[in-house]
Amino acid sequence: MKLVLHNYWRSSASHRVRIALEVKQLAFEYAIINILQRDQFSELYRAMNPMSQVPTLVVTEDSGTTHTLTQSLPILEFLDERFPTTPLLPKDPFRRHQVRALCEVINSGIQPLQNLAVIKAIKALGHDTNAWSQSYITPGLAAFEQAVESSAGLFCAGDAVTFADCFLVPQLASSRRFGVEVERFPRLLEIEARCLALPAFQRAAPDQQPDAVK
Ligand SMILES: N[C@@H](CCC(=O)N[C@@H](CS)C(=O)NCC(=O)O)C(=O)O
Incomplete structure (x- = not known):
């Protein structure tokens, strides 16, 4: 499985996802979306993230199927469900x-x-x-x-x-x-x-x- 995180260094929503990826020790590719330079409004990025916001996590399964995940909280939920080692939610x-x-x-x-x-x-x-x-x-x-x-x-x-x-x-x-x-x-x-x-x-x-x- 390949993970590409489209994000920006100072974006807090991006930062949330980076923390989860790091806590779970998941390797990911860092794709820069400079929101100060309006990269988020490019046609290419908008196709991935209709809100024109970072982050977006692109997940490519070993089969080659690609999933484009938006919204940091649901991304954390996905990561916790798909990679349950070092859980980020309590059991109760x-x-x-x-x-x-x-x-x-x-x-x-x-x-x-x-x-x-x-x-x-x-x-x-x-x-x-x-x-x-x-x-x-x-x-x-x-x-x-x-x-x-x-x-x-x-x-x-x-x-x-x-x-x-x-x-x-x-x-x-x-x-x-x-x-x-x-x-x-x-x-x-x-x-x-x-x-x-x-x-x-x-x-x-x-x-x-x-x-x-x-
Ligand atoms: N609810 C979204 C919020 C994402 C968000 O607001 N991202 C900000 C950076 S922290 C952004 O991309 N802003 C670009 C803009 O306002 O043009 C999430 O959690 O992913």
């Missing part, structure tokens, strides 16, 4: 719900409101883009931290890395870029530090990617 259905609910706080409650296309639109309207994004990120992270109080162990949900950690670490990275005072969330920073001590998270980090601008 209530714990699984906790993990998925944490992911949704970021997936639908924070990231879409600070996505590049939204930031460009806010800028075009003459608004302060940092003030805009902070007004969604800060309460979103506060909600995440409150939820983590009842789910966390060493990581966001229990003592093993889950999808929730794959979401939290990229979100904290982009929150800092938008000037959010992440120090207000000590529990989240503690979990982030534990994640970043793991080689898989280090390999998936934005500044370690081939298209990183340093």
Whole structure:
């Protein structure tokens, strides 16, 4: 099976998938989609990802059949089902719900409101883009931290890395870029530090990617 991840170094949704691939020790080819240079709007890429967003994971089976997977959360679900070694979801259905609910706080409650296309639109309207994004990120992270109080162990949900950690670490990275005072969330920073001590998270980090601008 061959995996090609079409992604961008600083995209948080891409970062989530890279973490999962690295935790599961899956080799993948890195295809650069520079969203600042509008690569996501090319005809070729749009055919793969009709939302013109990264990431897209192209999976080619040994038989030659190709599958084009979009949306980071369903991609994580696919990876966990197809490659169950080092699971990223707990076994218990209530714990699984906790993990998925944490992911949704970021997936639908924070990231879409600070996505590049939204930031460009806010800028075009003459608004302060940092003030805009902070007004969604800060309460979103506060909600995440409150939820983590009842789910966390060493990581966001229990003592093993889950999808929730794959979401939290990229979100904290982009929150800092938008000037959010992440120090207000000590529990989240503690979990982030534990994640970043793991080689898989280090390999998936934005500044370690081939298209990183340093
Ligand atoms: N729900 C999507 C969100 C993907 C997304 O928003 N990607 C951003 C980068 S993190 C993007 O491609 N933005 C390009 C744009 O706004 O033009 C997912 O989880 O895959």
